[in-house]
Amino acid sequence: MSSDLKYEKRHDGRDWLETRPIEAKAGVIKKADGSGYFKIGKTEAYAAVYGPREMHPKFLQNPKGGVLRCNYNMMPFSGAGERVRPGPSRRSKEISMVTDKSLVPVVNLDDFPNAVVDVYIELPQTDAGSRCAGICAAAIALADAGIQMKDMVAAISVGKVGDKLMVDLDYEEEAWGEHSGLVADIPVAMVPSTGEITLLQMDGKITKEDLLKAIEQARPVFEKIAEVQRQAIKDKFARWARGEE
Amino acid sequence: MKESKLLAKDKDIVTPGETIAEGMDFFPGIGTYRYEDRILANQTGLLHVEGKVLKTTPLAGRYLPAKNDVVIGRVSDILMSGWRIDINSPYSSVLPLKDATFDFIKKGADLTEYFSLEDYVVCKITQVTSQNLIDVSMKGPGLRKLRGGQFILVNAAKVPRIIGRQGSMVSMVKKGTGCQIAVGQNGIVWISGEPTSEIIAVEAVRKIEREAHVSGLTDNMKKFLEERTGTKLDLEQIKREAEAESAAAEQPRFQSRPPREESFQEDK
Numbered sequence: 001m002s003s004d005l006k007y008e009k010r011h012d013g014r015d016w017l018e019t020r021p022i023e024a025k026a027g028v029i030k031k032a033d034g035s036g037y038f039k040i041g042k043t044e045a046y047a048a049v050y051g052p053r054e055m056h057p058k059f060l061q062n063p064k065g066g067v068l069r070c071n072y073n074m075m076p077f078s079g080a081g082e083r084v085r086p087g088p089s090r091r092s093k094e095i096s097m098v099t100d101k102s103l104v105p106v107v108n109l110d111d112f113p114n115a116v117v118d119v120y121i122e123l124p125q126t127d128a129g130s131r132c133a134g135i136c137a138a139a140i141a142l143a144d145a146g147i148q149m150k151d152m153v154a155a156i157s158v159g160k161v162g163d164k165l166m167v168d169l170d171y172e173e174e175a176w177g178e179h180s181g182l183v184a185d186i187p188v189a190m191v192p193s194t195g196e197i198t199l200l201q202m203d204g205k206i207t208k209e210d211l212l213k214a215i216e217q218a219r220p221v222f223e224k225i226a227e228v229q230r231q232a233i234k235d236k237f238a239r240w241a242r243g244e245e
Numbered sequence: 246m247k248e249s250k251l252l253a254k255d256k257d258i259v260t261p262g263e264t265i266a267e268g269m270d271f272f273p274g275i276g277t278y279r280y281e282d283r284i285l286a287n288q289t290g291l292l293h294v295e296g297k298v299l300k301t302t303p304l305a306g307r308y309l310p311a312k313n314d315v316v317i318g319r320v321s322d323i324l325m326s327g328w329r330i331d332i333n334s335p336y337s338s339v340l341p342l343k344d345a346t347f348d349f350i351k352k353g354a355d356l357t358e359y360f361s362l363e364d365y366v367v368c369k370i371t372q373v374t375s376q377n378l379i380d381v382s383m384k385g386p387g388l389r390k391l392r393g394g395q396f397i398l399v400n401a402a403k404v405p406r407i408i409g410r411q412g413s414m415v416s417m418v419k420k421g422t423g424c425q426i427a428v429g430q431n432g433i434v435w436i437s438g439e440p441t442s443e444i445i446a447v448e449a450v451r452k453i454e455r456e457a458h459v460s461g462l463t464d465n466m467k468k469f470l471e472e473r474t475g476t477k478l479d480l481e482q483i484k485r486e487a488e489a490e491s492a493a494a495e496q497p498r499f500q501s502r503p504p505r506e507e508s509f510q511e512d513k
Binding site for chain 2: 033053063106108111113115143144146147148150151152191192193229233237240243
């Protein structure tokens with residue numbers, strides 16, 4: 001393993017602090033109480049929110065306040081050719097849990113004791129950064145469902161490839177690290193108004209200084225993502241006002 | 246001190262975490278909160294600037310029961326001494342035997358004779374506890390079982406717009422289509438009439454629901470109804486009639502009966 005391997009320019013021509021193209025929508029699933037769609041590059045996520053509604057099974061009810069329950073699922077055809085085995089897996093359970101924990105700090109369900117807000121995140125296509133896309137879509141869906149939230153949650157991966165710090169690694173960049181050991185992929189979720197970090201996971205290795213620097217220099221990116229999320233909700237109401245779906 | 250600045254306009258749609266104003270000269274109301282020297286929204290809603298106070302009215306969200314709301318519910322279960330009523334909310338309600346009817350009900354009587362499963366009723370919320378256990382009553386003017394017609398679900402946050410000021414909006418739809426309409430605060434709407442006019446009334450309610458945040462909705466709806474039904478509507482007259490109706494409702498007709506809820510529109 002040679003440490004003088006260099007990554008001089010990103011393979012798709014992006015800047016180090018540039019995300020892949022983002023597209024966001026709200027109100028994409030009509031039957032749901034709220035829904036969101038978030039596409040970043042080739043990664044697509046749909047989120048549907050149902051509730052607050054009665055919590056079943058009953059033993060999971062919390063008399064002190066409502067519960068947020070997230071479910072992350074990659075569709076069988078969503079990967080890069082290999083079929084993803086459907087159903088819950090170790091990985092999807094973990095991501096469901098961290099998604100939940102990244103959203104809980106902003107939502108206020110105190111008015112809904114014993115109730116649950118269900119968030120279903122489905123990914124029809126993935127190309128790295130799927131948990132971040134899922135969190136972004138879920139935040140749009142929760143806001144669209146009229147849930148009280150003190151802020152949006154914006155999520156994106158930051159990391160290091162070779163000797164360069166960057167944001168939003170795609171699959172090519174992430175996979176390069178598997179054997180070289182020179183890649184760190186760090187999904188981060190942030191509450192933009194306060195700068196609180198609600199998700200921080202890592203694959204690979206990075207020094208403490210680089211980690212702090214990578215997150216610090218990505219802060220404006222989170223604000224931009226939150227802006228896209230907010231615009232998605234406003235676009236829905238503008239669409240409705242024009243009499244469109 | 247920094248100068249205060251309003252970053253959004255009255256009637257703008259604001260989203261969670263959006264900065265509405267900077268500086269200490271503005272105050273947070275319902276749906277907003279202060280963070281450091283800024284005022285942020287904490288739910289998706291329509292912004293109201295009332296002097297220095299910034300409020301939002303929600304544009305989405307499930308129905309949260311409140312005392313004295315008149316709602317439309319579905320009988321979902323029959324209990325030992327009452328009925329369970331599903332009121333399109335995260336919590337179901339109970340209609341106790343004593344509040345169900347003026348009749349004397351013998352012990353062990355078959356309760357389905359009064360209300361059976363899948364019946365729809367107009368009822369009034371009499372009690373809500375801190376844990377959101379809900380009691381409803383059927384005793385009161387306009388509270389009754391609904392027969393025939395169809396039920397549609399709308400977002401409870403849009404109900405005030407569907408009813409309109411003193412019932413003007415729902416009166417217009419009734420007048421335009423000739424249907425009987427009952428709107429529950431919980432977002433269940435009952436519509437009964439000729440099959441073709443029922444369809445128009447459903448479309449009209451759906452349109453109001455989707456365009457609730459648009460100003461000039463009354464005129465849009467007038468145009469829509471006139472186009473679909475081919476009859477002219479007199480807005481002034483409808484408004485007068487709706488006002489008279491709600492004024493009459495404030496006068497108790499019988500002493501034992503409480504005044505009718507202003508927010509709930511009983512069909513004629």
